[in-house]
Amino acid sequence: MRVLITGGSGFIGSHLTEALLERGDEVLILDDLSTGSVENIRHLKHVPRLHYWIDSLMNRALLAELVDESDLVVHLAAAVGVRLIVESPVRTIETNITGTEVVLEAARKKKKKVFIASTSEVYGKSTDFPFREEGDLVLGATNKGRWSYAASKALDEFLALAYWKERKLPVVIGRFFNTIGPRQTGQYGMVVPNFVQQALEDQPITVFGSGKQSRCFCYVGDTVAAMLKLLDAPAAVGQVFNIGSTEEISIENLASLIRAKLNSSSPIRYIPYDQAYEDGFEDMPRRVPSTAKIEHCTGWRPTTSLDTTIDLIAQYFRQKQKTLAYGSTTEQYSTNQQLESTDAAA
Numbered sequence: 001m002r003v004l005i006t007g008g009s010g011f012i013g014s015h016l017t018e019a020l021l022e023r024g025d026e027v028l029i030l031d032d033l034s035t036g037s038v039e040n041i042r043h044l045k046h047v048p049r050l051h052y053w054i055d056s057l058m059n060r061a062l063l064a065e066l067v068d069e070s071d072l073v074v075h076l077a078a079a080v081g082v083r084l085i086v087e088s089p090v091r092t093i094e095t096n097i098t099g100t101e102v103v104l105e106a107a108r109k110k111k112k113k114v115f116i117a118s119t120s121e122v123y124g125k126s127t128d129f130p131f132r133e134e135g136d137l138v139l140g141a142t143n144k145g146r147w148s149y150a151a152s153k154a155l156d157e158f159l160a161l162a163y164w165k166e167r168k169l170p171v172v173i174g175r176f177f178n179t180i181g182p183r184q185t186g187q188y189g190m191v192v193p194n195f196v197q198q199a200l201e202d203q204p205i206t207v208f209g210s211g212k213q214s215r216c217f218c219y220v221g222d223t224v225a226a227m228l229k230l231l232d233a234p235a236a237v238g239q240v241f242n243i244g245s246t247e248e249i250s251i252e253n254l255a256s257l258i259r260a261k262l263n264s265s266s267p268i269r270y271i272p273y274d275q276a277y278e279d280g281f282e283d284m285p286r287r288v289p290s291t292a293k294i295e296h297c298t299g300w301r302p303t304t305s306l307d308t309t310i311d312l313i314a315q316y317f318r319q320k321q322k323t324l325a326y327g328s329t330t331e332q333y334s335t336n337q338q339l340e341s342t343d344a345a346a
């Protein structure tokens, strides 16, 4: 199968690329490198079944050609990370809404199935735990920048479902819950890569707010497995699915866990939200998915513990530090040790 991945050199996209190549698929990546990085896919460059274009989704002629050449489109290209959203709201809104619009339209013309990446942010301030796909979305006021991300992704979902209902375009929507793993950068504010880097450097671990807020962190390998199952499930078409772990942890406990696991002497520093983000910033006190729907449809369940995932992330950052220190380019991190042998054997 030939799969077009928009945002394929991003964090989740690069792991999905690996998994698809491993199972023998051909992958076409379209990425403008706004938040993705060539480093994420450098170790795959030798695989002949991988092709990539560094360009924008707004290059509609190229997008149309790539969609035409593919059997399936996975749309991951989006503005991500709370910090980026708060700092660059225009970019967030435009990228998320216009990007999805052009992908859906291009896919409709060629009648290609599309996976749309959404987010647990759409549940907003809902307190109806665990969050179910059919539950209400409770968003904050429009003068609070954070909610533009949730609103833009909710609109993406509406549009995708409308394409399915009105124009029979097969779509599948995944709501990702705090996905973590190697190659995720802390640059856009994500908590786990930030804490791990701070702990490795014995720098203060920065807990925002009280630290009592909680999240469920899902290993990217599990997230990718969920996507593959959803793409293969005919019953998933026209549906929305949560993709996440149900292992819940408070942010202050996460800080202590990472500190202990990495044998770090970092102090834990509490920083008020208005200093961390902006005045009036609203955080979600809790976010827990129900995974009943995806389990019922595909049999998928996350299998990697937070403990193991933190080890993998720490290993990734240690290796990266070593590479930077010694200038070696041969030691590229890959979660997919089998890829080279699989490809050599093919």
Ligand code: UDP
Pocket (backbone or CB within 6 Å): 081, 082, 083, 178, 189, 190, 191, 192, 194, 195, 206, 207, 208, 209, 213, 215, 251, 283, 284
């Ligand atoms: N957070 C933190 N310290 C950091 C980065 C984030 O305490 O250096 C908190 C953040 O305020 C939120 C949680 O960690 O409560 C998860 O943040 P992230 O941006 O990773 O994902 P979110 O769930 O907010 O989308």
